[in-house]
Amino acid sequence: GISSGNGSSLHLEDGYDVNHDHQPVNDLVEIAHSHPDSDVDDADYCQAEDALTEIANEVAQPSHDCLTVLCEGLPCADLIISSIVRAQTLPTDLVLIFNLSNSMDSSKLSPTELYIQRRLASLSPPLLLSKVNSSLSASARQQMYISGHVFSIPLTTATLDLIQGVLPGHLIHGLVFLDAHNMVNGSKEALVMRLVSANPSGHTPFIKLFTSNTSALVSGYSRIEHVLTNAGISNVHLWPRFRVRLRDTLARSPIDNVNVFLTMTELQQQIQSSIEEVLQICLTEVQTSCKRYLSDVSFPTENLLASQHDIRIRRLLQSKWHSVGKNTKQLLADLALLRKLFFLLINVDCVSFYRFLLSIQQTPRSQHSQWLLTAPADRLFKLAKRRLYSVANDRLNVTLQANPKWSILREILDEIADDGIPRCGPVLVVCSDTLSCSNLQDYLQVGCQEFLQKKWKLLLLSLRFRKSDLEKGLQPPEDERSNIYAGKRVERRLLCEEFYRLQGKAEKARANTNRCAKGSSKGLTMGRKKQKTSCEPEAVTKGSKVTQKTLKDLFKQGCSRSSNAVVLEEQDDLPVMFWPKNQKSIPLSTINPMYAIVYDCDVGVMRELEVFKSQYPHFLHRVYTIVYENSIEEAVMTDRINRECSAFESLAQQIGHMVLSARSFALPTIEATSSRKGGNQIKDRQKVIVDIREFRSSLPGVLYESGIEIIPVTLEVGDYILSPEICIERKSVSDLIGSLNSGRLxxxxxSMKRLYQHPMLLIEFDYNEPFSWQQDLHEKVGLSSSSQICTRIALVAMAFPDCRLIWSRNPKVTCSIFLRLKAGHDQPDVAKAATISLDSEDVINDNNGGSYIAFDMLRRIPGVTSSNVAGLMSSVKCLADVLTLTRSSLTKVVGANSAANLLNFINADIAIS
Known part of the structure; x- marks a missing residue:
């Protein structure tokens, strides 16, 4: 049923009010403020306009560089704006914002960027937010930097522009980093900070770091200390949901939360129990198989819904992954798959869930999944089938069980429509992903029966029936053995009859439509143009007649939300907007919803709605939350709250005992040991030419941290140029296997062999993977076994004997290898490296004295080897001279045996008898 009020058993509006043994809230706040560098005192506990203003009073102070750790769901867009404004930013000042958008299309502004752009433009004087990407020319980007303004810029683009001098570091007024938990050693964020500090200026730019990933900050060893050291700051502000100031501020304008607790259908509950039984069986098998690797680790089984045993076990086995058996790896994959089934059971319709189960059976790798042979798995498939149809007395009974949330969503929308409150905004429905948004939109447009019938037809079509299937199951079984499959043949025949029956109805409907379309084709065409097939957030109208506008049109209308936001055919229709919660944030201040329905419950979404209500009390009249009782979504939400609370407590204790370093970005200095050894002489920094595309990896950042000057150049041959003679092609493990398959390697x-004297192939492993070749990456890229990888690498070594293979454990080891390879060699020539291309023939002339085509041809002649080819080329001027050499001359140059093989090849009889 539906229960209204500010209190609920889930305590969504109270944040962390769950029963667990944690440190008192007041003690945690005292720990967070006890640091000597903290600027927070009792006077800061003042009354604020809204929750974000309360946070901005602490973290957005000018000349106060800090790391702000927010609880999940607190939007940081307003905090970014407050930080920029309070730093007295002028329209000509340069402010850079990183990680603001996770969109793959770098040319379009994300909803968060659009919101910040609108808010900055409304200031006096107005500030402009622009987006910078690599599609612009270097000169255009430089003019934009010099002119100032606020820019949302990718880390790779900023790195290249700082190194090449396109971005003047001394002009930067401020730096804002989102996802600051990634600012570890060797990261792109750390490299940008070092490059900015290497450009001294008359002023110090303000630095603001924001993150809401508390779990990442407490993972590893002293990660928060590494973040603060790389950023050069010492102030940390923790804002959990249970903090007194935030809790009291949000309580001034509480949301009217209506919690709808649903009970899953009987079949859904039985399916969930079957999945739990299978999960328990797999977990027992994993415990048995992992005893030799993890003897002292136990896996609790009391809360299987919220547990993430597959992720935990993989993390523990990461260093030993190369020695883990194939069966253990398959069991871990099965655990992840079974966990996915929990979510699909409550998120998708019955037909899609059954189709997913059938796909598991039909995949080739399913024969290795032993859980498919268990009794609970057999019961799982039968129960999933019963949600669709059943066979009794030679008849097919199609049931197509509806999702219980659908009818509740319809009831809530009807209740909102009859509420009588003036509508100045749409109804916001928050779903898990874009697919759920699209499915709910189709359900509201066509209804439950037609929506499921469409899915049912697609399932029957995927079974690929033939005319011969109609005759199967009609004859009685000849013996007992054939009687075992008689039921399946009858079932397939009935499904085939159902398929052709529905197909016949569809043909009749199309015929009727074509007859009726003669006098109204124009109207039908206009109707088709109004429909959308994409999964982007859309505004729809409940009912059979729907007209739509894209979200971009709604953005343009801003806060002046009215009934004109959606073109309605009837005044009583209700505008509904769907939004996937997997997006970075919801632009609530642009949508301005009057009602919100959290279809797939999420604690982060609830907090965003709380903050929006505190900012705009006249919007968001009521929030509905739909939750399945005793389901995985309830268990996961409670588990996320507990883990986040524990992470904040751990961070508060770390900050209380941490010795924070002062800001220092000095490059490594060269120590002078003795004047007799020339230690007081100024040594030039080592230089390495790096391909621009390599800046997507962490190796350039590690090289810069080691004091090596990196020079970005667009290289056609190789990835790293260490000297005029040394060229290195870097390959990660996955990239290497892909290059072996495609032949690109x-x-x-x-090309490297023709153009450089010392070509090298660098095979670099990652920090998080063992330094071993026995990995299961070959399964992802099409190789059946690790022996095939080794065989192909051996072929590479045989085909290119002059190419050296370098095996590196991680980027840090690669950096030390580069320094040793550069010892005794000249610095690389940037101008020459930039001009080398695949068509460059004059480069090889300087090194080997001839065309690379003639060299390759000579190298393939029998008797010519890598040890004697250089002497043979120095004794002749062209290939024709080789044919004129006598046996004695050849013997002196290449040896007796090689001379005999060469002459036998030249004088061989090729006449055809």
Whole structure:
């Protein structure tokens, strides 16, 4: 049923009011403020306009560089704006914002960027937010930097522009980093900070770091200390949901929360129990198989819904992953798959869930999943089938069980429509992903029966019936053995009859439509143009007649929300907007919803709605939350709250005992040991030419941290140039296997061999993977076994004997290898490296004295080897001279055996008898 009020058993509006043994809230706040560098005192506990203003009073102070850790769901867009404004930013000042958008399309502004752009433009004087990307020319980007303003810029683009001098570091007025938990050693964020500090200026730019990923900050060893050191700051502000100031501020304008607790259908409950039984069986098998690797680790089984055993076990086995058996790896994959089934059971319709189960059976790898042979798995498939149809007395009974949330969503929308409150905004429905948004939109447009019938037809179509299937199951079984499959043949025949029956109805409907379309084709065409097929957030109208506008049109209308936001055919229709919660944030201040329905419950979404209500009390009249009782979504939400609370407590204790370092970005200095050894002489920094595309990896940042000057250049051959003679092609493990499959590696090594004296292939492993070749990456890229990888690498070594293979454990080891390779060699020539291309023939002339085509041809002649080819080339001027050499001359140059093989090849009889 539906229960209204500010209190509920889930305590969504009270944040962390769950029963667990944690440190008192007041003690945690005291720990967070006890640091000597903290600027927070009792006077800061003042009354504020809204929750974000309360936070901004602490973290957005000018000349106060800090890391702000927010609880999940607190939007940081307003905090960014407050930080920029309070730093007295002028329209000509340069402010850079990183990680503001996670959109793959770098040319379009994300909803968060649009909101910040609108708010900055409304200031006096107005500030402009622009987006910078690599599609602009370097000169255009430089003019934009010099002119000032606020820019949302990718980390890679900023890194390249700072190194190449396109971005003047001394002009930067402020830096804002989102997802600050990624600012660890060797990261792109840390490299940007070092590059900015290497450009001294008359003023110090303000630095603001924001993150809401508390779990990442407490993972690893002293990660928060590494973040603060790389950023050069010493102030940390923790804002959990249970903090007194935030809790009291949000309580001034509480949301009217209506919690709708649903009970899953009987079949859904039985399916969930079957999945739990299978999960328990797999977990027992994993415990048995992992005893040799993890002897002292136990896996509790009392809360299987919220547990993430597959992730935990993989993390523990990461260092030993190369020695883990195939069966154990398959069991871990099964645990992840079974966990996914929990979510699909409550998120998708019955037909889609059953189709997913059938796909598991039909995949080739399913024969290795032993859980499919268990009794609970067999019961799982039968129960999922019963939600669709059943066979009794040679008849097919199609049931197509509806999702219980659908009818509740319809009832809530009807209740909102009859509420009588003036509508100045849409109804916001928050779903898990874009697919759920699209499915709910289709359900509201066509109804439950037609929506499921469409899915049912697609399922029957995927079974690929034939005319011969109609005759199967009609004859009685000849013996007992054939009687075992008689039921399946009858079932397939009935499904085939159902398929052709529905197909016949569809053909009749199309015929009737074509006859009726003769006098109204114009109207039908206009109707088709109004429909959308994309999964982007859309505004729809409840009912059969729907007209739509995209979200971009709603953004343009801003806060002046009215009934004109959606073109309605009837005044009583209700505008409904769907939004996937997997987006970075919801632009609530642009949508301005009057009602919100959290279809797939999420604690972060609830907090965003709380903050919006505190900012705009006249909007968001009521919030409905739909939750399945005793389901995975309830268990996961409670588990996330507990883990986040524990993470904040751990961070508060770390900050209380941490010795924070002062700001220092000095490059490593060269120590002078003795004047006799020339230690007082100024040594030039080592230089490495790096391909621009390599800045997507962490190796350039590690090289810069080691004091190596990196020079970005667009290279056609190789990735790293260490000297005029040394060229290195870097490959990660996955990239190497892909290059072996496509043959691209042979092309790259051939070009390097022709154009450089010392070509090298660097195979670099990652920090989080063992330094071993026995991995299961070959399964992802099409190789059946690790022996195939080794075989192909051996072929590479045989085909390119002059190419050296370098095996590196991680980027730090690669940096030390580079320094040793550069010892005794000249610095690379940037101008020459930039001009080398695949068509460059004059480069090889300087090194080997001839065309690379003639060299390759000579190298393939029998008797010519890598040890004697250089002497043979120095004794002749062209290939024709080789044919004129006598046996004695050849013997002196290449040896007796090689001379005999060469002459036998030249004088061989090729006449055809």
């Amino acid at each position: 042979f092309t790259q090594l051939t």
